[in-house]
Amino acid sequence: MKLSRRCFLAFSIGGAAGTALSPLPWKLTDDLSIWSQNWPWTPVPPDGEYVYMDTTCTLCPGHCGIRVRKVDERAVKIEGQESSGMNPGGICLLGLSGLQLLYGPTRIQAPLKRVGERGENRWQTISWKEAIEEVAGRLNELRSKGQPQAAAALASEDTGTVPQLMKRLLTAVGSPNFYRMPSMEDSQAAVLDLTQGDEGFIGLDVERADFVLSFGSALLEGYGASPRMMQAVNRLRASGGKLAQIDSRLSNTAAKSDIWLAPKPGTEADVALSIAHVLIARNRYDHAFIAQWAEGFEAFAAMVAEKYAPEKIADQIGLAAEQIINTANAFADAEHPLAVCGKGKGQLPGSLKEALAVNALNALAGNINRPGGPQAMTGYEYIQWPGLLPDAVADAGLQTPRLDQAGDVVYPNPGYKVHRMIEAVGAGSVELQALLVAESNPCFSLPGADKVQAAFSKIPFVVSFSSFMDETAMQSDLILPNHIYLERYEDVPVKAGTTGHRVGLCRPVVAPLHNTQHVGDSIIQIAHAMKGPVAAAFPWTDYAACLKETLSDAWETMLEKGHWEVPETTYAAGSEGFKTASGKFVLMNETIGAIYLADAPLPAGDESQYPLQLVAYDTIRLSSHYVGSSPFMLKTLADTTLKGQAGFVELNPETAAQLNLKEGVSATITTPAGSADVRVHLDEGIRPGIVAMARGLGHTAYDGFLAGKGVNVNRLIAPVEDPASGLDAAWGSWAKLERG
Amino acid sequence: MSSNEKHQTDGRTGDAHASSPSDPRSGPYILLFFILGLALSMVVGWSIFPKLLYSQKSQPIDFNHKLHLEQVDNGCQSCHFFREDGSFSGSPRLAQCTDCHAELLGESENEKVFVEQYVATDREVPWLVYSRQPDCVFFSHSAHVFGAKMDCETCHGPIGNSESLKPYEENRITGLSRDIWGRNISGFKQNTWDRMKMDDCAECHAQHDTLHDSSVQTGRDACFVCHK
Numbered sequence: 017m018k019l020s021r022r023c024f025l026a027f028s029i030g031g032a033a034g035t036a037l038s039p040l041p042w043k044l045t046d047d048l049s050i051w052s053q054n055w056p057w058t059p060v061p062p063d064g065e066y067v068y069m070d071t072t073c074t075l076c077p078g079h080c081g082i083r084v085r086k087v088d089e090r091a092v093k094i095e096g097q098e099s100s101g102m103n104p105g106g107i108c109l110l111g112l113s114g115l116q117l118l119y120g121p122t123r124i125q126a127p128l129k130r131v132g133e134r135g136e137n138r139w140q141t142i143s144w145k146e147a148i149e150e151v152a153g154r155l156n157e158l159r160s161k162g163q164p165q166a167a168a169a170l171a172s173e174d175t176g177t178v179p180q181l182m183k184r185l186l187t188a189v190g191s192p193n194f195y196r197m198p199s200m201e202d203s204q205a206a207v208l209d210l211t212q213g214d215e216g217f218i219g220l221d222v223e224r225a226d227f228v229l230s231f232g233s234a235l236l237e238g239y240g241a242s243p244r245m246m247q248a249v250n251r252l253r254a255s256g257g258k259l260a261q262i263d264s265r266l267s268n269t270a271a272k273s274d275i276w277l278a279p280k281p282g283t284e285a286d287v288a289l290s291i292a293h294v295l296i297a298r299n300r301y302d303h304a305f306i307a308q309w310a311e312g313f314e315a316f317a318a319m320v321a322e323k324y325a326p327e328k329i330a331d332q333i334g335l336a337a338e339q340i341i342n343t344a345n346a347f348a349d350a351e352h353p354l355a356v357c358g359k360g361k362g363q364l365p366g367s368l369k370e371a372l373a374v375n376a377l378n379a380l381a382g383n384i385n386r387p388g389g390p391q392a393m394t395g396y397e398y399i400q401w402p403g404l405l406p407d408a409v410a411d412a413g414l415q416t417p418r419l420d421q422a423g424d425v426v427y428p429n430p431g432y433k434v435h436r437m438i439e440a441v442g443a444g445s446v447e448l449q450a451l452l453v454a455e456s457n458p459c460f461s462l463p464g465a466d467k468v469q470a471a472f473s474k475i476p477f478v479v480s481f482s483s484f485m486d487e488t489a490m491q492s493d494l495i496l497p498n499h500i501y502l503e504r505y506e507d508v509p510v511k512a513g514t515t516g517h518r519v520g521l522c523r524p525v526v527a528p529l530h531n532t533q534h535v536g537d538s539i540i541q542i543a544h545a546m547k548g549p550v551a552a553a554f555p556w557t558d559y560a561a562c563l564k565e566t567l568s569d570a571w572e573t574m575l576e577k578g579h580w581e582v583p584e585t586t587y588a589a590g591s592e593g594f595k596t597a598s599g600k601f602v603l604m605n606e607t608i609g610a611i612y613l614a615d616a617p618l619p620a621g622d623e624s625q626y627p628l629q630l631v632a633y634d635t636i637r638l639s640s641h642y643v644g645s646s647p648f649m650l651k652t653l654a655d656t657t658l659k660g661q662a663g664f665v666e667l668n669p670e671t672a673a674q675l676n677l678k679e680g681v682s683a684t685i686t687t688p689a690g691s692a693d694v695r696v697h698l699d700e701g702i703r704p705g706i707v708a709m710a711r712g713l714g715h716t717a718y719d720g721f722l723a724g725k726g727v728n729v730n731r732l733i734a735p736v737e738d739p740a741s742g743l744d745a746a747w748g749s750w751a752k753l754e755r756g
Numbered sequence: 757m758s759s760n761e762k763h764q765t766d767g768r769t770g771d772a773h774a775s776s777p778s779d780p781r782s783g784p785y786i787l788l789f790f791i792l793g794l795a796l797s798m799v800v801g802w803s804i805f806p807k808l809l810y811s812q813k814s815q816p817i818d819f820n821h822k823l824h825l826e827q828v829d830n831g832c833q834s835c836h837f838f839r840e841d842g843s844f845s846g847s848p849r850l851a852q853c854t855d856c857h858a859e860l861l862g863e864s865e866n867e868k869v870f871v872e873q874y875v876a877t878d879r880e881v882p883w884l885v886y887s888r889q890p891d892c893v894f895f896s897h898s899a900h901v902f903g904a905k906m907d908c909e910t911c912h913g914p915i916g917n918s919e920s921l922k923p924y925e926e927n928r929i930t931g932l933s934r935d936i937w938g939r940n941i942s943g944f945k946q947n948t949w950d951r952m953k954m955d956d957c958a959e960c961h962a963q964h965d966t967l968h969d970s971s972v973q974t975g976r977d978a979c980f981v982c983h984k
């Protein structure tokens with residue numbers, strides 16, 4: 017037999033025919049198509065029973081009520097609570113993407129101790145016992161050396177059991193150095209104190225206003241509790257009300273406003289006083305309120321008459337006199353006008369002069385503590401712990417001055433001045449031996465971020481309670497990771513512009529995924545490990561016991577309703593409640609007068625060298641608070657804000673032409689604080705001479721989803737101390753932009 | 757192929773490879789090889805392929821449906837029930853079994869395994885589900901049980917009568933059970949529950965075409981009804 021090639025071919029053809037006549041090819045094709053659906057990167061929703069749990073979001077100061085849907089033990093969706101009194105059914109982009117933070121790769125999974133140098137990101141996993149004992153040991157060492165005041169703590173809030181536990185620990189140890197990250201709350205507290213003789217915070221009754229005059233507040237981009245604010249402003253406009261936005265950049269809020277004024281940045285106080293001038297000159301203020309409830313009106317009127325006539329001031333602030341007059345008229349036309357300030361999301365205190373001036377407008381409108389106006393809200397006093405008697409060592413430490421009390425200001429106030437603390441530590445003029453950081457990321461979020469990091473290098477012992485490997489955690493020596501909000505119980509008092517006293521309940525939706533521990537437990541354990549009088553100051557076995565005992569009767573309500581309305585601390589409607597000596601609202605007195613006369617807080621720098629002004633802006637698409645933006649959020653950024661790894665700055669085409677910069681080109685922006693590589697986006701909606709950059713990009717820590725993208729504007733902006741209050745009023749910096 | 761020398765001396769041009777189809781040397785073998793190829797591939801396609809395609813897996817516990825059906829009041833729905841929100845619970849979870857089986861009730865080896873390895877350690881039993889469809893399929897039990905008033909056996913067969921669980925023949929490529937395509941490799945079925953492919957669903961849907969006519973183009977079910 018001779019095997020020929022034809023035989024082989026015949027065999028193959030026979031084989032092919034037979035295969036086609038068998039089920040093999042058809043079955044195989046069908047199976048392969050199903051196989052392609054099994055590829056591991058194709059997301060498939062889990063199957064199982066749905067369970068809904070209500071809790072409170074803590075990712076920003078808004079503290080909205082959220083509802084989490086779970087399938088078995090896996091959380092699959094976060095939505096706004098329909099039943100929430102504050103944000104019915106509404107949730108923002110950050111809150112919505114909380115699950116990416118919960119299940120994401122940047123979670124710190126166990127207590128870590130640094131090996132190698134700070135910033136090298138080399139860690140050794142240690143046990144909780146070891147971690148707690150090391151912190152306790154260090155604090156005890158400070159006490160034994162008679163230097164308890166060299167310990168400090170930094171948190172993002174100062175109300176609620178957790179921050180109060182941190183503060184209590186410091187007090188028992190003997191240090192007055194508890195700090196809260198800066199926020200608009202600081203200047204609000206100052207305003208309340210100066211004008212109403214009261215302590216607390218300011219709630220904004222936007223729901224009952226019909227005209228909102230916003231001085232740069234990102235009402236539609238994350239100010240306060242964002243869903244609440246967005247819903248309220250939209251409802252206001254839908255029912256015929258108006259929004260006036262004062263913003264040097266056409267932000268989303270400005271784009272949706274009815275009146276948009278774009279003065280020179282930093283002149284907002286003058287704009288407000290000029291509007292006041294028009295209101296008084298034309299007799300368009302609430303005479304009844306002023307006559308009966310205001311003190312110092314004549315002096316105030318005299319001041320604005322002398323200095324703030326629109327024609328006089330127009331050039332200085334970069335507006336036309338017409339604009340000021342029309343806005344003032346529109347404000348006066350409304351029945352319930354409300355003036356609001358706090359730039360962007362209100363993360364910085366800002367200028368006290370501006371806050372006072374804006375509040376003066378509210379006084380002229382007669383809406384103080386009235387429907388549609390700013391409401392003076394007393395602070396939260398529900399935490400009634402046993403008194404603390406510091407021992408001799410602690411007492412001596414508590415007598416020492418705080419690290420942030422230097423400087424000469426018109427209005428000395430007890431607000432936290434973290435920038436001063438950083439500056440003093442960085443300069444070496446004070447000694448800080450230990451720093452505990454919880455729920456905050458100062459190495460990223462504070463203006464002058466590079467200086468903050470440099471100051472950290474002077475602190476020998478830094479402990480971070482962060483759940484994420486953020487910039488501050490990278491600079492720490494010990495990380496005691498906290499449960500993330502979806503894994504823990506906590507009381508969450510709400511303050512961001514709300515007009516009610518609600519303490520939300522943050523409750524665990526899933527069991528802790530990693531070997532983390534509630535920061536409350538960590539603090540209590542540290543105190544117990546320190547023994548002696550410090551341990552005695554913490555009579556609870558653990559945080560759960562502390563929380564239940566603190567809330568006592570309210571605990572059941574919290575569990576059932578998810579929040580608790582604190583009774584007897586809301587004011588009666590009307591203007592009663594001014595706690596000043598005269599019982600009236602103080603429009604002008606010696607201190608306030610001096611504040612109005614003080615220099616405007618301006619960034620440092622030689623204008624001839626730096627001809628442009630860099631302003632930072634907030635957007636709902638980025639988080640610039642403690643928590644880093646989620647991958648979902650980054651996906652929503654336009655290519656003109658972030659493209660690949662490159663961050664953009666916005667520039668008016670006129671200015672760009674002068675600098676020979678075209679759309680999309682690379683450039684270098686330099687300020688007295690630092691420099692960075694950026695790309696340029698041209699936008700007519702930005703004042704000529706201004707460069708705008710989004711806040712929240714430029715992370716160097718976290719993970720591949722976030723790190724290395726864009727520029728951290730806080731590296732380019734240095735803190736600017738307000739001569740009036742000593743608070744940080746940085747809104748931007750002088751800058752120059754050159755082709756890169 | 758064949759040696760060239762002889763042909764070349766003939767003076768023929770080009771075609772050294774042209775061979776006459778009636779070349780007596782390899783002719784019958786061509787047919788033979790063709791038939792051989794045909795036969796072999798048919799054997800592979802019809803017998804060997806199905807054997808290789810499926811792996812035999814056994815269920816973690818050999819569950820006796822018949823025994824349990826005698827003990828409950830509500831038939832299949834006693835354990836395979838609808839939740840309050842209308843979703844179908846599927847295979848029972850440990851919590852349902854432990855309502856009765858928190859401790860050993862009988863003497864069977866299977867129950868012993870169940871109580872020791874699963875109840876005591878609070879582990880869900882990793883049942884292999886014969887009727888599991890690929891991820892592209894959206895199926896609502898509510899629509900068929902409450903809507904179409906179908907009974908379980910039409911699609912799932914008389915499992916309630918079984919005293920043990922048949923082996924799970926897992927398709928090595930897809931991970932699904934052989935019950936989806938059907939035991940018969942050519943796709944022929946005798947009972948409605950022998951196959952669970954799209955065409956099998958379509959058989960019923962086609963009979964009720966006044967209800968299933970969401971597609972403008974075909975007048976029958978649109979794709980998205982089942983493929984969300």
